[in-house]
Amino acid sequence: MKLIIEESGEAVAEFAARYVARRIRQFSPNPEKLFVLGLPTGSTPLGMYKKLIELHKKGFVSFRFVKTFNMDEYVGLPRDHPESYHSFMFQNFFRHIDIDPNNVNILDGNAEDLEKECAEYERKIEEAGGVELFVGGIGPDGHVAFNEPGSSLASRTRIKTLNADTIQANARFFENDLSKVPTQALTVGVQTVMDAKEVVILITGAHKALALHKAIEEGVSHMWTVSAFQMHPLVTFIADEDATLELKVKTVKYFKGLMAHHKKLIE
Numbered sequence: 001m002k003l004i005i006e007e008s009g010e011a012v013a014e015f016a017a018r019y020v021a022r023r024i025r026q027f028s029p030n031p032e033k034l035f036v037l038g039l040p041t042g043s044t045p046l047g048m049y050k051k052l053i054e055l056h057k058k059g060f061v062s063f064r065f066v067k068t069f070n071m072d073e074y075v076g077l078p079r080d081h082p083e084s085y086h087s088f089m090f091q092n093f094f095r096h097i098d099i100d101p102n103n104v105n106i107l108d109g110n111a112e113d114l115e116k117e118c119a120e121y122e123r124k125i126e127e128a129g130g131v132e133l134f135v136g137g138i139g140p141d142g143h144v145a146f147n148e149p150g151s152s153l154a155s156r157t158r159i160k161t162l163n164a165d166t167i168q169a170n171a172r173f174f175e176n177d178l179s180k181v182p183t184q185a186l187t188v189g190v191q192t193v194m195d196a197k198e199v200v201i202l203i204t205g206a207h208k209a210l211a212l213h214k215a216i217e218e219g220v221s222h223m224w225t226v227s228a229f230q231m232h233p234l235v236t237f238i239a240d241e242d243a244t245l246e247l248k249v250k251t252v253k254y255f256k257g258l259m260a261h262h263k264k265l266i267e
Contacts, residue, residue, distance in 0.1 A: 001216065001229075001230060001232075001235050001236075001237070002235070002236040002237070002255075002258075002262060003216060003236075003237045003239065003251075003255040004236060004237065004238040004239070004255075004259070004262050005239055005240075005241065005244055005252065005255055005256055005259065006238065006239070006240055006241075007240065007241055008240050008241070009047060009204040009205070009240050010047060011240065012047070012048075012202060012203075012204050012238050012239065012240050013046075013047025013048045013050065013051050014047075014051055015238055015266055016045075016048040016051075016135070016200060016202055016238050017047075017048045017049075017050075017051030017052045017054075017055060018051070018055070018266035019200065019236075019238075019265055019266050020037070020048070020052060020061075020133065020135065020200075021052060021055045021060055021061035022265070022266055023035075023132070023133055023198075024037075024061055024062075024063075024066060025060075025061060027132065029064075029065035029066060030065055031065060033065070034065050034066060034067040034103065034128070035065065035066045035067070035132055035133075036066075036067050036068075036069070036125075036128045036129060036130065036131045036132045036133075037066055037067070037068050037069075037131070037132065037133055037134075037135070038068070038069050038070075038071065038131045038133065038134030038135060038136070038188075038193065038196055039068050039069070039070050039071065039089070039093075039135055040070075040071050040135055040136045040137045040145070040202075041070065041071065041072070041085045041088050041089065042137050044137035044138075044202050044203075044204055045135065045137055045202060046092060048135070048202065049092050049093040050092075052093070052097070053093065053096045053097060056096070056097045056098065062098055063097045063098055063099040064098050064099070064100065066099055066103065067103040067104075067105070067128055068099070068103065068104050068105060069105045069121070069124070069125055069128075069131060069188075070085060070089060070105065070106040070107065071136065071144075071145035071146075071187060071188050071193075072085060072107065072145045072146050072185050072186060072187040072188065073085045073086065073106055073107040073108070073109040073185060073186050074109050074182035074184070074185050075109040075110075075114065075159065075182055075184035075185055075186060076109060076110065076182055076184070077109055077110075077182050078110070079108075079110065083173045083174060084109070085106060086106050089104070089106060105121070105124055107121055107157070107186040107187075108186075109182075109185065109186055114159050114186060115158075115159065117186065118156070118157040118158050118159065118186060119157075121157045121186075121188070122156055122157050122192065125192070125195075130195060130196065130197065131193075131195070131196035131197065132196070132197050132198065133196065133197070133198045133199075133200065134193050134196035134198070134199050134200070135199075135200045135201075135202065136193060136199065136200070136201050136202070137201070137202045137203070138201060138202075138203055138208060138211050138212075138215070138226045139166070139169065139208075139211070140169075140207050140208055140210070140211055141165060141211065141224070142211040142214050142215060142223075142224035142225060142226040142227065143166070143225055143226070144190065144193060144201070144225050144226050144229075145187040145188050145193070146160045146162065146166070146185045146187035147160075147187060147189065147190050147225040148160070148162070148163050148165075148166060148225070149163075149222075149223045149224065149225070150222060150223060151189075151190060151222060151225050152189070152190070152222060153190045153191065153194075153220070153222050153225065153228045154189075154190070154191050155189030155190050155191055155192075156188075156189040156191055156192055157186065157187065157188045157189055157192055158186070158187065158189060159184060159185075159186060160184065160185050160186070160187050161183060161184050162181075162182070162183055162184065162185060167181045167183065190225050190228050193229075194228060194229070194231070194232055197234065198234040198235070198236075199229055199232050199234070199235045199236070200235075200236045200237075200238060201215070201226065201229060201235065201236070201237045201238070202238050202239075203215075203237060203238070203239040203240075203243045204239065204240045204242070204243055205240070205242050205243060206242040206243070206245055208239075208243045209242065209243050209244065209245040209246040209247075210246050211224065211226060212237065212239055212243050212244065212246065212247065213246035213247055214226070214227055215227050215229070215230070215237065216230065216237065216247075216251070217247060217248065217251060
């Protein structure tokens with residue numbers, strides 16, 4: 001497990017983008033060997049997407065032979081709704097890079113058979129050879145994707161009824177009108193992400209500090225689903241200073257002492 005501590009959210013975005021770009025370049029994808037990338041939505045990864053777009057425009061990275069799988073999508077929200085995750089991804093990332101739209105995979109929250117849609121998603125990931133790198137963010141309660149507290153750590157892609165805290169947190173995207181917030185979503189499971197060859201988790205802000213503490217300083221618990229990634233053989237947490245406020249001083253000192261080595265990951 002690695003913990004990268006940067007000074008600000010912008011620095012977290014810069015590190016994450018450079019790391020993702022470097023991994024794609026090292027993989028040397030081609031038409032017969034696509035790089036499979038798992039992606040999140042939400043405010044945390046926005047900075048990373050902006051930096052990746054910049055790197056792409058500078059010619060540092062191409063997404064021509066990259067296949068993506070997004071973490072989640074609301075149920076019942078039209079695909080062209082401004083708050084759907086389809087809209088989010090194309091507006092904030094996909095339309096600005098050279099990815100083939102046929103290589104973009106996002107769950108269909110309007111599918112006629114939602115359970116079949118989830119099973120098909122798992123099949124597509126397996127058919128693609130598994131996810132090479134899955135990037136995720138977390139909520140203040142430690143949830144990854146829509147795997148809220150109490151979710152099974154063995155969970156797979158499925159329909160998830162959202163709890164009151166999640167609905168309240170998402171209300172800001174729906175004119176603060178709780179009645180407009182979808183109450184269900186399709187989401188990859190904890191085990192779906194755990195199956196990726198590598199996982200990167202982004203954590204920014206003091207409101208995520210307790211979740212980071214639970215993720216790396218306490219035991220694995222289904223009440224803090226991000227803690228499951230302690231068990232992953234290749235996981236990196238990238239956090240800003242504010243997100244480390246609940247960590248022990250010796251924990252922060254230890255990981256900061258490794259930063260000179262970790263900076264080599266994005267050279």
